[in-house]
Structures are given as C-alpha cells and as structure tokens.
Amino acid sequence: MQIAIVLYDRFTALDAVGPYELLSRIPEADTIFVAEQPGPVRTDTGSLALVADRGFDEVRRPDIVVVPGGPGQTEQMTNPRLLDWLRRVDSTSTWTTSVCTGSLLLAAAGLLHGRGATSHWLALDELTELGAQPTSDRVVIDGKYVTAAGVSSGIDMGLTLLGRIAGHEHAMAIQLLTEYDPQPPYDAGSPAKAPAQMVENLRAGARFARASRS
C-alpha cells in the first residue's frame, strides 16, 4: 500500500509527521514524501526541512494521499501543478486525506464539493466558500475523503485510518507503542474550550490576514 505525503514550501511539520507516524506503521506500507520537485522542503518556521524523496511526476497511483496544511497553503491554492496532481492521484486513490488547511487545497482542486469535511477552526468559513460542508468533528470521513482539524488532529486522523485499514488490534498496538495517551497541561485546544477573548483575538488576526491577501 503506497502512501504519498505531500510537501510544499511553508507547510506545518506536525500536519505531515502526525499522520506519517501512524500510517507508515500499516503492514507493508510504502510511504513516500512527495513535492513538486524532489529535495528538501522548508516548514513554516523556516528552521526545519523535510526531504521530498520524489517529485509529483514519479508518484502516480498512491493508495493514500495526505495533504498537510500550513501558511504556505495560500500560495498553493493557485498552483496548477499541485492541484492537477491532486486531481490525478485522487482519481485512483483509496483514501484522499488532509490535515488542517490541507483541506482547502483538496477543495480548491474540486474534490470536496458538497462533502462533509473539516479544517483548522480558523479556516472553516473558507472551506464553506469552497463548496464543502464543514462539521465540528475533529476527524471527518465522507466516503474516501478523510479530513482532520488543525495541526495536531492529524494524529487522531492517522490512528483512525490505521484502524480502518489494518484493524483495531493493530491500531491499538501502535497507539501503545507511540504511547499516545495525551495529557495536555492546559485545556485550550479548541475554540469551544479556550478563553473567549483569546479566540476572538485570533479570529480578528485571521480576518485581517485574509483581507490583506485579497
């Protein structure tokens, strides 16, 4: 089973590495990091590069596609090479997946029209405008499309999909081996739980950033 994880300039590292850490434990998995061109791809902080071992031209029929999000997603929304590749591999994939604002790229490629989906909580309005139907679940499965909420939710997405593909027993063993028994020191991980003023400040910042782009 071939798993293609897409990289592009200024993606968010955990968006890609969360699902990778789980899905690469599918028995016989062949996991490939892929970008427009092979080579190192920098994350959003600029302080880390992951290596894309293959270019889009070399990865034609992956069984699973994983699209991470991150600040660089905005620029990719009008990149025909990325969007065409997504459409092409989606036509034969078993699962097409995203984390965070990666779902906006799937939507821009026309793959989420009318589908239940999710994204980073600050991007749900944009996901609606692109024709998807956001829900408040952390991991949303609609047919073969699996979208996850912001950044860290890719771990829950990866574990969920691992269970579907390799069975619950195997998924639980991998959960145990990765000691995924989360104990966050704060309870501010969603807009429903974080202080209201903090949520509003971040929403205002996101609105400003979006207005500046348009």
Next chain:
Amino acid sequence: MQIAIVLYDRFTALDAVGPYELLSRIPEADTIFVAEQPGPVRTDTGSLALVADRGFDEVRRPDIVVVPGGPGQTEQMTNPRLLDWLRRVDSTSTWTTSVCTGSLLLAAAGLLHGRGATSHWLALDELTELGAQPTSDRVVIDGKYVTAAGVSSGIDMGLTLLGRIAGHEHAMAIQLLTEYDPQPPYDAGSPAKAPAQMVENLRAGARFARASRS
C-alpha cells in the same frame, strides 16, 4: 533563545517534531536541527529524512537541548561524539530534555544519575539500570532536566515547557492554534490502559530484542 534538536540515524520522527512544533513558537526562538554531521538524517521507517542544518561542532551553547528516541538510540549509546556533545552543551543549557528513549542517551552521558526521569514504557528498566529514578508521569521535570514518555508525549512535554518559558497565556494560544484537543479513537495509549495480553506480548518482544543485542 536557541533550541537544539538532535538527530541521528533511525530516530523516531514524531519524537523530534512534537516538541519542535511547540518550542519553536517561543517568541524569538532560534530552532536548530543538529546532528554529528549536517545533512539529511533518516528516521526509523527509512521513508523520511529530516535535514540537520548544523553539525555538533557548530552548536555550542544552546539554551534548550531536545534528544528524541527511536530504534537508532541503541547504536548511539556508545557514540562518544554524541555523548561528549550532550555533556558539553548540558554544562551551559537552561533545559536539557528528551522524548522516549532519548532519556537513555542522557543517562548514558551521565546526566540523569539519581534524578527523576521517564522514557518509553518499554525502556524504564533500562533507565533504572543507568542510574535514573523512573516515575510513571508522562512528563517528568527534575531541575532543568525534562524527560517525556514514549513518542507522542513529546507534544505534552513541549507544551509544558513552552508554558514555563513563555507563560501560560502564550502556551494556551499555541495549543489553540495547533488545535491540540486530542481525541484518540482508542484508549490503549499506555500499558495501564491497553489490553494486558498486548502489553505482555510487546514486553516479551522487547526482552527478546534486548537479549539479542547483549
């Protein structure tokens, strides 16, 4: 504030990327991935490489040191270049930290003697033999030494340390931005919660692997 995250052949990606995703959000953080030699370093699955931008010789006084674990840790236990570098940077660090079996490397460097610490649940006996005093907490802080349990626990470690350094408000905002509101689909993430037979099988496998090495 300089953060040095150590890479070595066959480390586990999430061990490094979990803390990175949080700690790199410390205001003014200068995050550096470092290895014996600069260049791409392969993870334990072989299907991903992260780039070490600097070699040990170029990183001399980081404020925070992060040591990930992974299958490759075993080989590093007798690598004087790694162990000497750990001792050297620890002599001036503000925080010396590890995830998973990274704590065995700190212990092998002589840095955890008599200290409270933790590691991957399958490595706690070895940590004891190396002179540390394991506890069952997911994140253990003893003075400037912060050790985390297996793989995914580095996220909790990173968020905890982010709060200590940058304040609770900032840490909560980063938790919200990374949407760290974990919802694992199973509850098997620790040996206390997973099915007993699964735990025993994995313990037997680990004992066998260790016996084969000695």
